[in-house]
Amino acid sequence: MGKIHIGNREYQTKATFKSDEVEGLLKALTGKDRVATIERNECMLCDGRAEQFRDELSFKEYQISGYCQPCQDEIFGTDKSNLITRG
Ligand SMILES: [Zn+2]
16 A cells, blocks of 8 residues: 655555446556556556645545646646546
């Protein structure tokens, strides 16, 4: 199980499980096992390490999409209203 940091707090990484069907589809599309990638603290997009997040919302987003902070910023911008989680 991976760990990430937000500021000086430490969090356990836990991928949100969708369903066998969705996971299988994602794996077929991306060639990556989303849950395993997230638990290794890697990014689904850039294959970089995903260990630092700006805030809990970004971390939540990571556990859903598997995108590291820089990739999230690139995709969603820094405007949180675009995030999937809409926390
Ligand atoms: Zn990335």
